[in-house]
Amino acid sequence: MGRPHRVGIVGTGYISGAYLSTLSGHPGVTIAAVADLDTARAASVADGIDGCHALEVEQLLRDERVDTVLNLTTPAAHAPVALGAIGHRKQVYGEKPLAADLTAARSVLDRAAAAGVAVGCAPDTVLGTGVQTARAAVDAGLIGRPLSAVAVMATPGHERWHPNPDFYYRPGGGPLLDMGPYYLSALVHLLGPIVAVTGAASRLRDTRVIGSGPRAGERIGVAVDTHVTGVLHHAGGALSTITTSFDAVRTTAAPIEVHGETGSLAVPDPNYFDGDVRLFELGAGDWRTLGPSAGYLGAARGIGLLDMITSGAPRAGGALALHILDAITSLLRSAESGRRVELTTTAERPAPVPLTPPETWQA
Template identity: 75%
Template sequence: MGEPHRVGIVGLGYISQAYLRTLARHPRVTIAAVTDLDPARSAAVAAALPSARALPIETFLDSDVETVLNLTVPAAHASVALGAIGHGFHVYGEKPLAASLAAASAIVETAAAAGLTVGCAPDTVLGTGIQTARAFIDGGGIGRPVAASAVMVTPGHERWHPHPDFYYLPGGGPLLDMGPYYLSALVHLLGPIRSVTGAASRTRDARTIGTGPRTGERIPVEVPTHVTGVLEHAGGALSTITTSFDAVHTTAAPLEIHGETGTIAVPDPNKFDGDVRVFELGASEWRSVPVSAGYVGATRGIGLIDQIAAGSPRASGALALHVLDAMTALLRSAEQGRRIALTTTAERPEPVPLLTAEEWSAG
């Protein structure tokens, strides 16, 4: 297997703990350096990782890492990624790839010119939920796919996140925050998107933080908080998507794919696993589909492990760019009241074979 791959982490906020639980114990990876705007966070993480040095942000890019794991807020994704690429590092980042399509394109193009790899969350699509559904669809289990629906509703992240400001600033909102899970899954399942038509609304200009040291503080809302749209896939299928920070709950399945001979209910794409169910033409009830593909027991960071192992990541920058193109086009469509053709495309990533937790966690 060779020496472990040296990873440096930029940004040690809420999501970093999920990544560290996966990466710190994987034999393919060494966390070599960490940095954060809050030096105390860096010191605390480094103290728990004998392999890691806590570095100031100013000197982090002079460290001897191979890949930078970019866990900063969306507004900083592009500057951190481009800085890392400029120093000769591969990059894997949290979603979205950048806060704007132009910045995301610059990341992908600059990395390609330098011969470097870019990966991007979400990696939940590599788990057994989406991958089992994909294997079933690709095997003809629902006939030719003709349509899909994706639904994500929540009353807002300020209810549980102690510092939710960035969710309501440019680069945030329900579509850019949660849409990557659903759109990435739809591309895995149905292929790339050709064009979109969207509508959006914002119900409030401020939100109240509901937990943590800032409980009761009001924060501004500068982005749409309910977005819905229609996606036209290159293969002919039509998907509808709804993402909302304004609704309370729903009985709708997170994802449903409709084919000529059946409908498949896909588990929450924000999770790695879950029950895949199918209702076949002529049947009288749903039945569960046995797990047949994906990383079993996967957790956040499996996308980076996949990138290190394969060299050509399934959770790729090209896919993240295409998903961001679709999301920003939906928002522009909502503003302009017209259908918008996308400027990018992406190949469906290679499917993930069934890999047990013992197989992938052993390196």
């Protein structure tokens, strides 16, 4: 059995609570240390976890009590923190995107390979029963040969609920970099890697108003496009279309639909771990719901880190995260140039997740 795997968390902001709900108290994991630029916030988090130490970021990255660094910083800090951890021969699992740009993301994987350490990256929502059950249906031939998919994410903007939304509207942010990884990761699980993209983008306004928290009413600048759409060419021949928007109010579209020669699948929101997968077969009279047949049951944020620790070949791994970032940055370049862009990376479809009950992955 051995000792629990020791995790150090860099970044104790909004998303850290979701990870701690999964990891804190898990018998296979110890939260050994936390760090944040807001030292008081880090100290408060550490006080609530037995045996946890609040450290400076550099202290945590070199601390011998830490095996893996969980990187929950803002996108601009993803690569510097990851490289610092790798420099001390620690594994890294980070929030998406892998880095703010493709060059930095490549350097993370190159340095990790040289150091012989693993890199994992969100989203891990695609390891839940929603996307995995849909993937199992595609792989079993329930829709015949896959032809196309449609993915839609529409929201009026995170400033309506997030008390500090600035980074969503700075370089490294925007709807595609923020939310696109969920949908693109799901599409790669379902249809395989992407070889080329064609994109278009727009920006509704140059300022946003914070809607909650102590800064409510404050106006912030927008430096990125806030509505991005595109066509994805998959290696197997399927075509996907994706729309991510911080400008739209609401949509009735399914988060993802996958169409094949003999059927169509409605796939639940990949921002979540579960949800109903519905199948409409050629000649049928209506949709039918498929029961969960694959994926981590009852999963939550952090399951990707647990999967990385236990599997040896992380399903939410660095190579996939690099490929997703390549697709995102290529879509943005295509939107700017008006031309199709060929991707420079590829990634294998991660191994499917067998149906895994909570008592197994929580043990």
